[in-house]
Amino acid sequence: MSVEALLLSLRLACTVAALLLLLALPLAYWLAFTAWRGKFLAEALVALPLVLPPTVLGFYALVALGPRGVLGKLWEGLFGHPLAFTFTGLVLASMLYSFPFAVQPLVNSFESLDRRVLDASSMLGASRMRSFFRIIVPLAWPGVVTGVVLSFAHTLGEFGVVLMVGGNLEGITRTVSIDIYDRVQALDYVGANQTALFLLVVSFAVLSVVYGVNRRVWSPWSGR
């Protein structure tokens, strides 16, 4: 098992999950509470990475991040080095790829909140910010955990996007899933199995957390 690939994957997954949470919280709030009639378009856009093949996503990400792409050009102008085939590029592409996994659980849990509880918060003089952090987020806690955990796990296991955008540079963009692929190509079935089994166990543990939280096996709030 390649420890270097594993650590890289974990670093990538943690970074992506954290950044996606920051991005998804306001977006999910907007999606859940806006009265805008064109909301369905935004929802479709958010769900797009779910249905597109990772190669399509990776291809467009590569085009955008590459030295001739808008983002790539801007990045190179600002920081003096290209974005494609770097860890940062990988983070951006992975965020795109795991986006619906972070947003949708949040939207679902925000939408299922009792509106009257939110109204009560407003009537008690709470600003939108205060309502959001003191009432909405604590009550939508299972959705927040689900969003973070799913985007973490999904990023951990991605393959196509990484290959397209990151390539296969050891220590920079070679993640566990690429490592497994490399080993199978090299007929190193034992090494591939070690890493694969590890991913399997991690994924199971992570999903158990998600379902446990949503079944309220652990809840920090009610005493029951």
Next chain:
Amino acid sequence: MLFVEIEKQFRTAGAAAFQLHIQEEFPPGFTVIFGPSGAGKSTLLDCIAGLISPDKGKVRLREKVLYDRDQNICVAPQHRGIGYVFQSLALFPHLSVEGNIAFGLAKFQPAERSERVQRILETFHIERLRQRKPPDLSGGEKQRVALARSVITEPAVLLLDEPLTGLDQGLRRAILEDLRNWSAERPIPILYVTHNREEVDAIGHRVVVLVDGRIREKGLPRQVLDAPRALALAQAAGFENLFAARVIEHRPADGVMRVSVDGSHCELEVPLGTVHPGETIQLAIRAGDILIATQLPYGLSARNVLPGTVQTIETRGTMVHLEVHAGVRFIVHVTPGALRSLDLVAGSVVWLVLKTHSCHVVAAD
């Protein structure tokens, strides 16, 4: 003084559009907003609170304009300074009773905050619940906490949407007493929504009757609800006996008119109205206003004595609910004591005695 003049139309698929059209001033003190469900009571409160935007109109609290369509003013709910207890109470399930109550006091210093919380916990007798979470409270306790939470911010208006439903009379009276004590020193309008006649009587203040999005009547409960002028109102006010009847003749000298209840031979003398003979009217009679006699009474001022047979007898708490067939089916309420002393059973032959003025002529809306 809260001044409200609003219009709001709801377009629901299939159903006819519902329109709320209110123009009313609410003075300091209790105003009961009474009406059947679906009359627009909660919508009215939501418009005042700013949770729903009316289509047009104004909402003004003394000199402060909260909503004015023409001037494009719409103060956000969190800046209106209005207390609102929802029908569902909407306590914050993740906060303790103390956390719920202190939530509205964010702008105060901790010392001031805890002093106010302490005072309100005492006013509503919920000190011992301080650390409990809402899921662990009983119905009455939740209602006390919701009231305490909404009044601790010293609102300029208090909106109460059926805050005491599902409580027994004793508990309801006790909580109302606490609320009265709290409001005694505070001259703010309190709008109390209910569809329960008993609560109207318990509060006993000005009542405004809302039917189909419009104010139909207002006044004291006795004036408004004991002599309803509209069928929907009679239904809402709990008139158990509602009959369609045809006017047979006017007797101006006696101050009455004779009517015959549709689908029966039953004839009654009711107060003289402007309805012409041959026309149809609606009659509303309270079950508690009908007397029962086991022998044909004589020497009575009551003008209507009808022979009938007891069909069913059902004891409901401190009241007995009888169905008596006397040409048509009457619902009659008596006390358990009266039932015993009259020895009534199903099949008993009785006489129903109705005063003329217990027969209310209402308009079929």
